[in-house]
Amino acid sequence: MGWFVHHVNVQAHNVRESAAFYRDIIGLKDGAWVYPETVGEVGHNPDSIAAFGSLNRGIHVVRAIPTFPRDNNLLHNPTIGGHFAFNVPDILVVKAKLEAAGIAVSDAGEYAMSGVRQIYCYDPSHNVIEINQIVNPSGGPAPGAEETNDLRYEPGMHEGEWALHHVNLPAHDVRATATFFRDLIGLEEMAWEPAADSPVAAYTSNPDSLAMFGHQNRGLHIAKPTPAFAWDNGFKHNPTVGGHFALVVQSLDAVKQRMDKAGVVYTEAGPYAMAGMRQLYAYDPSLNLVEIDEII
Ligand SMILES: [Fe+2]
Ligand SMILES: [Fe+2]
Numbered sequence: 001m002g003w004f005v006h007h008v009n010v011q012a013h014n015v016r017e018s019a020a021f022y023r024d025i026i027g028l029k030d031g032a033w034v035y036p037e038t039v040g041e042v043g044h045n046p047d048s049i050a051a052f053g054s055l056n057r058g059i060h061v062v063r064a065i066p067t068f069p070r071d072n073n074l075l076h077n078p079t080i081g082g083h084f085a086f087n088v089p090d091i092l093v094v095k096a097k098l099e100a101a102g103i104a105v106s107d108a109g110e111y112a113m114s115g116v117r118q119i120y121c122y123d124p125s126h127n128v129i130e131i132n133q134i135v136n137p138s139g140g141p142a143p144g145a146e147e148t149n150d151l152r153y154e155p156g157m158h159e160g161e162w163a164l165h166h167v168n169l170p171a172h173d174v175r176a177t178a179t180f181f182r183d184l185i186g187l188e189e190m191a192w193e194p195a196a197d198s199p200v201a202a203y204t205s206n207p208d209s210l211a212m213f214g215h216q217n218r219g220l221h222i223a224k225p226t227p228a229f230a231w232d233n234g235f236k237h238n239p240t241v242g243g244h245f246a247l248v249v250q251s252l253d254a255v256k257q258r259m260d261k262a263g264v265v266y267t268e269a270g271p272y273a274m275a276g277m278r279q280l281y282a283y284d285p286s287l288n289l290v291e292i293d294e295i296i
Contacts, residue, residue, distance in 0.1 A: 040111030115139025
């Protein structure tokens, strides 16, 4: 129905250090932020924000700005704890549904990204969620009816040949959060496509543990935090706790080599959960969990 993950916002204690991780270790190219004509009180400078991707799509690395809601007359603070942003075809429909359900919405308008109108709310687990809509061509191509969260329809891998693959939100009540994204945000729940002989099939096939929105496992994963998940799978990281996001890159081995050289601790999970995908987990310098994938 034309929605997609527009960007991932990660909080950084030191933006330049985190930016170096995404650029030099993961291999992404620095992007340029595109501001609207009238900019809100966003407080951006090279020490407060770095962007990877194009037309503000991709990854935003930001420092915490405690006064951000007061400065911009918002209820929510999108700079603290990070957030995920979903682009929808009609933001007013979503806003009306949220408000009819009694959910407080911050309507920021077109204040930070050129051509993109943004609203914020909390999901049922109190993750900050951004919903946005491309409102003029400076925000990039508006999603056509054919655009889906399917890599085949990606309007273009970002420079350096990478793309966001999915975002993973932790939810203590997976069904309540799935209902929120389905009925209020308008996303479509789809079936998980498991890896062959997946050791986590009992988890991924249980609708109370995992909900998936998008095609071919690409899009939004809503996951039940499970303390034993890492132990059970011999992982150094637990991707079910605290949420994470995933990039798909051309060469996971190249990323691994750079991590080895830099002494970054990673979990090479292999093709264990998703059909046709090699997966690796690592923390960025501010301990945001990043998943890096390669299609196999
Ligand atoms: Fe955002
Ligand atoms: Fe993931």
